[in-house]
Amino acid sequence: MQITMLSRQVNLRMPSSRALAPYLGLLVLLLLWELITRLKIYPEFIIPPPRAVFDTFVQTLLDGRLWTHTVTTVGQMGIGLFLGLVAGVALGYLIAKNHMLEQMLSPIIVAIQSTPVVAYAPLLVIWFGTGPTSKIVTCMLTVFFPMLTNTVVGIRSVPPSLRDLMHSLRATRWQMFTRLEVPAAMPILLGGLKLSATLSVIGVVVGEFVSANAGLGYLVKLARDSYNTPLVMVAVLMLALIARLMYGAVALLEHRLLAWQSRSRRQNSL
Amino acid sequence: MQITMLSRQVNLRMPSSRALAPYLGLLVLLLLWELITRLKIYPEFIIPPPRAVFDTFVQTLLDGRLWTHTVTTVGQMGIGLFLGLVAGVALGYLIAKNHMLEQMLSPIIVAIQSTPVVAYAPLLVIWFGTGPTSKIVTCMLTVFFPMLTNTVVGIRSVPPSLRDLMHSLRATRWQMFTRLEVPAAMPILLGGLKLSATLSVIGVVVGEFVSANAGLGYLVKLARDSYNTPLVMVAVLMLALIARLMYGAVALLEHRLLAWQSRSRRQNSL
Amino acid sequence: QDELTDQTFFMTFVPNIQFASIYTALEKGYFSDAGIHLTMEHGDEPVGVDLIAAGQRQFGLVSGEQVLAARANGRPIISVYEWFQKYPVGIVYPENSGIETVADLRGRVVGIPGRFGASYTGLIALLAANDMTESDLQLQEIGFNAPEVMCVGAVEAAVIYVTNEPLQINNRAADGDCGDITGVEVFRLSDFTNLVSNTVATNEETAANDPDLVQGMVSAFDLGVRSAINNPAEAYLLSAVYVETLPLPEDLETFLTAAAEAQATFLEENPDADREIVAEQRADLLASLQEQFDADTLLQFQILLASIELWDADQLGYSDLEDWETTQTTLIAMGYITEEQDVSAAYTNAFLPAEE
């Protein structure tokens, strides 16, 4: 156990090593990848060399295909994520406030969560057609549950003493929500958002697997079926990139919204 | 805004309506289902009547098949869930303590999360075979991430003033973890566990879709391919039941471990 | 029994009556006679291809177009036995819908699992054989849900496996459970042209270094197919152990057992019975079954018979260069592969049992 300087005590920082950290992990991974293909540990058609993937990337980028599929997926993801978030937070809020509601709804919600998409794929196709709607729905379903549980935990973690304060000030339900519950639950909500944003990508892809003629999920399937492993990897890396950007956006939001936490770490010393 | 009695103030309760709540939701669902099939809104092979599903259920139960597949799935799920939890909490703990580690690892973790299983299915099978291991791995991967993010949020939410207290008492790292961090993060950890436990079911199923000779996911696929919709539903309902039981177990744990919260809701008034 | 080599055989989908010939070969000991202890393994086809190509498995079922696509992408696999002699894909359409020729499909809404896999390949080839292209239809992806989607009237026709969905839809229609549809008919690809369908594949290394093993495998497989063709009732009964969902009520079992025994005796007495005779016997068997049993009970048996039609040929397992070339042309048209390859390297008839 060692004492470090307090963050709020005047202090010098080393920014360089910190800024490099995110790239370090990637670099190591890239080198490892190159190494594996060089050593021919797996045949090239299972793990193609970085070079081949890069070539395919450039090629699909230039012929515009990558872009088209990416736009499709991102669009559906955006809508699905948004709807899933709203639904998750809204229902989570109601459940947090009402234990009975939780007991009533949890069997249904849990059932939906644990049902494989293939089981309700026909319904999906019949209800929502083969267009974007069905993908938006799968995305929404993926995002919904993590956001719901974290909202429940977040809202329930609001200090009762601050609730009292708000009551004594006759806060309306809406004020209670916006001025107390949301900011107090913010760290947990953002945790849920990090999760949801990342999972939303896979949500759309699952939908695209059931039936689609565009989107990165479709591209993955197409590439798999035509044994074009480099193309699989291009699509997958694109998915990973999107997910990473989403994650980064939430992390940025976190940095902004939770600035007070680091400024208040008065007694912080590890 | 209305004042309710304090939970800790002496109080009369109405237990009956509360106890019924979980069944109410199910009952409504069941009636709705019966109604839909009666009204023939969808053909029977898309939504078979409850009766047909029940018959199939009894039949597969009696010939022992349902049981065999369930045991396979539950076994793999148990192991996958356990490993995923341990990995998620351990890595989450390290990340929570070290921002740099988060920046290094998050691109990789996020990439894994957003990669559809089909993309790495060959690797999965090459590395782990078509036996239970590959399903355990997909389950682990599904469970890992929710547990990780919630651990990070949970550990970071530990009040710095209590950290100070523990430091002043020269708590070891392990004591810090078991006596402060785990109990303080418990509500958030349990939220993550609720999520993970529920998702673990789908994790195994996804693994069973790639290749399997047994398990409920395999049964779903089998039934789908032979257009036996009632059997699909039996398998799906079994999955939902498992997930519900897992959820229930965590809720029970929550009830026990967080008893202090309800006993401390001194200033609780909605 | 002396030493048997362990072999894990990779198969697509899940246990299914369409694999009856393999179950028959297993049950009748053809594999162990060839010195092979066979374990079956089910999974996604691309996964199986990769496993075989990487040498993790030595044999599996792979369809012809997958062999070509995989080879075009550096996977050294090779077909050694063309199990399905006819490509199993077709287009199903309701009777009395005014559709009589493939050309009548122009402008109609046609469902397809997706723009991938065998159905898509089959469709493209079928259209090409009729001087049409994809853009002549309103193609709609519906996943593997053709019966459901067709019965609710969301598509006017659908690309399907001829062994399966048409029977499903017909059964539903017969139950009055398929909307306005009273029955369906099929345009079979094999009536216009042919592609290479399911084959037994191995990797080049095994083919080159272990010809005896391949030979044994192929001959056991061949015996199974032959046996199923000759005695489908027996094949159906033997499959019951492997296919959980196979309907086998007692009366059907009794019936089939009797039929199987009768057929066995017949075959013993007439070792040289030719294809036509055996085919007639199958038709008779079905007819007498249909008198006694309802369509739902017989569905799986019918699937078996439909499959047998696709397996049967003058020389079982034999590959035609022409079929492989058509397959390649189709794949190129679809953009699945870009460069022509020497298709004769993708298959060999060398391991087929000698004709008697």
Add this chain to the structure above:
Amino acid sequence: MTASLAVRGVTAVYTAPNGGSLPALGPVTFTTAPSEFITLVGPSGCGKSTLLRLLAGLQVPTKGSILLDGKPVTEPSPRVAIMFQDANLMPWRTIIDNVALPLELAGISRDERNRTAQALLPQLGLEEFAPAYPGELSGGMAQRVALGRVLIQRPDVLLLDEPFGALDALTREQVSADLMSLWTQERQTVMMVTHDINEAVWLSDRVLVMSRRPGQIIADIAVPLPRPRVLAVTYSEEFGHIAQRVRANIERA
């Protein structure tokens, strides 16, 4: 704008740790005159905070009733403001935003509420800390923010739970003098919990002494010292007598 409170046979019962019932307060009965300044003293755990919570409408009495100008209190009223025993600040809000919170909830514009709050800070010795977060304050500073947050409401009834507990003697005297002069202008009804007998006597018109748990009022001591009072009055004989009486009553509590 002034108000009077009537407390009639009020008791509060909690569940005891062992599961039985724990009578925490009462029965308590008293009424306040309009604009009266009342202090509440009594042993730790005797139910003082509970009483204030009841008066604020945050909790309903197990028995008895509370009236504000004749109308029963069943929920928090805009005329009543309470300052809790803990500072109870929102850690994600800056000091100025914490102080301005009541105005924000009342729908006052950002500009106006900032101006009002900013004007209050010097009086609390916090002018430099407007943009700081609660985590950056000392214990006494946090308490002063909480005080600011209650004063900004300009209520008719002011409920204060040990408002000067974390302040040093000097700041305490200064802040209580400030409170006194504010009260002289606005004439709210004040109900304040304190542990400092001198402070209680100096500030109030009446000192209520409570018994051990369950707290009952065992003495109701009027403080007839003339107002305005200067600090020096604490050295007067009359003051000493009253303080002595309060003390004697506490001792037999």
Add this chain to the structure above:
Amino acid sequence: MTASLAVRGVTAVYTAPNGGSLPALGPVTFTTAPSEFITLVGPSGCGKSTLLRLLAGLQVPTKGSILLDGKPVTEPSPRVAIMFQDANLMPWRTIIDNVALPLELAGISRDERNRTAQALLPQLGLEEFAPAYPGELSGGMAQRVALGRVLIQRPDVLLLDEPFGALDALTREQVSADLMSLWTQERQTVMMVTHDINEAVWLSDRVLVMSRRPGQIIADIAVPLPRPRVLAVTYSEEFGHIAQRVRANIERA
């Protein structure tokens, strides 16, 4: 078992809300004799809590150094126990488990630590509340639990940050008399922050008066009253003088 502290030119600087630097404490220099009882008084926000945190090894000085029996303090020592300004209890632990926490961390068996903690509760007036949770306590009761938690450590140096802030006058006198008798037996070195001048004088050997932020020691007032002291000593003339000196120094702080 006794200890002495040496504080040498210690300062603590925080980042100010506006981003600049905020000198919170010092430079401060003083030494304590072994077994000395020292109280620290000074205006709110002058750095008293910061000083205690530095002495406890929870925070390192921006400048200067702190020695415990000649050895530099760089991390919390088993010989030093600190009681924080807030009760700082673990809400998920019962009262008895909160009090017994230090023993638990020291590896004492469940039985033994429960016995020790249970023996301490009556002294704190909490015997009935052993199985209660912190959320069920009043403010003063929580503070007494925190006091119990620090006393159970039997340290050589006791750092107390306003230990009696939330206690009523009577409990305060009783608890401080208890503390005094404990100290008479064990003779720890005590460093205590308080806002009550009489309490400071009555308890301690020396009163250190601190200036406004950044807090420096502007007076170091010895209290040569003989020990053991009875409560009545507060009415003595000498006591009055000393208290007056402390007060005068605070006023010029």
